[in-house]
Amino acid sequence: DGGITQSPKYLFRKEGQNVTLSCEQNLNHDAMYWYRQDPGQGLRLIYYSQIVNDFQKGDIAEGYSVSREKKESFPLTVTSAQKNPTAFYLCASSIQGAIAYGYTFGSGTRLTVV
Amino acid sequence: KNEVEQSPQNLTAQEGEFITINCSYSVGISALHWLQQHPGGGIVSLFMLSSGKKKHGRLIATINIQEKHSSLHITASHPRDSAVYICAVTGSNYQLIWGAGTKLIIKP
Numbered sequence: 560d561g562g563i564t565q566s567p568k569y570l571f572r573k574e575g576q577n578v579t580l581s582c583e584q585n586l587n588h589d590a591m592y593w594y595r596q597d598p599g600q601g602l603r604l605i606y607y608s609q610i611v612n613d614f615q616k617g618d619i620a621e622g623y624s625v626s627r628e629k630k631e632s633f634p635l636t637v638t639s640a641q642k643n644p645t646a647f648y649l650c651a652s653s654i655q656g657a658i659a660y661g662y663t664f665g666s667g668t669r670l671t672v673v
Numbered sequence: 674k675n676e677v678e679q680s681p682q683n684l685t686a687q688e689g690e691f692i693t694i695n696c697s698y699s700v701g702i703s704a705l706h707w708l709q710q711h712p713g714g715g716i717v718s719l720f721m722l723s724s725g726k727k728k729h730g731r732l733i734a735t736i737n738i739q740e741k742h743s744s745l746h747i748t749a750s751h752p753r754d755s756a757v758y759i760c761a762v763t764g765s766n767y768q769l770i771w772g773a774g775t776k777l778i779i780k781p
Binding site: 568592594596599600601602603604607617647649651661662663664665666667669 | 675677706708713714715716717718721759761768769770771772773774
């Protein structure tokens with residue numbers, strides 16, 4: 560079955576370390592997105608990519624980096640510059656980047672920095 | 674003021690009750706989404722609508738474009754409906770704008 564796979568589900572890292580979250584989709588979707596969720600708040604867009612080898616900053620891109628070398632994969636790196644990285648991270652994809660088609664979501668990665 | 678407001682923030686009801694969750698938005702939209710997030714965190718898309726009403730099983734979603742308001746209804750609620758329900762809209766730049774979610778608990 561097609562879908563989005565995020566791994567790992569839970570991740571613990573020491574403060575100051577970079578960490579990369581994986582997001583893979585086999586839906587042949589063009590666009591992929593990374594969101595951050597904090598308790599009691601709506602999801603906020605970190606980065607999105609509408610096509611391979613291209614990506615755009617979202618509302619809260621500082622302290623994060625991404626790559627889109629393959630259509631299927633959109634990994635997110637949380638760098639040591641991110642001041643408050645502990646959060647729930649959600650990856651999503653859609654058929655067309657800029658048009659309101661349906662979205663498919665991953666199951667998320669909960670990152671805890673200690 | 675948030676561009677997408679949901680109410681209530683928390684809702685506890687008894688099994689079998691009719692549930693209504695509301696969503697108001699202040700921006701022009703091309704579509705409105707209702708999504709469900711379970712305790713593990715994964716999100717499932719329930720509805721995407723731009724006008725009128727959609728029904729899937731015990732779930733009904735309506736939207737009033739003039740009033741910039743949408744409702745999600747659950748009939749004959751069941752404990753397995755317990756989750757966070759999120760409203761999101763696709764704005765003029767085609768990105769999703771998210772509400773903060775409504776936490777629903779259905780007691781047996």
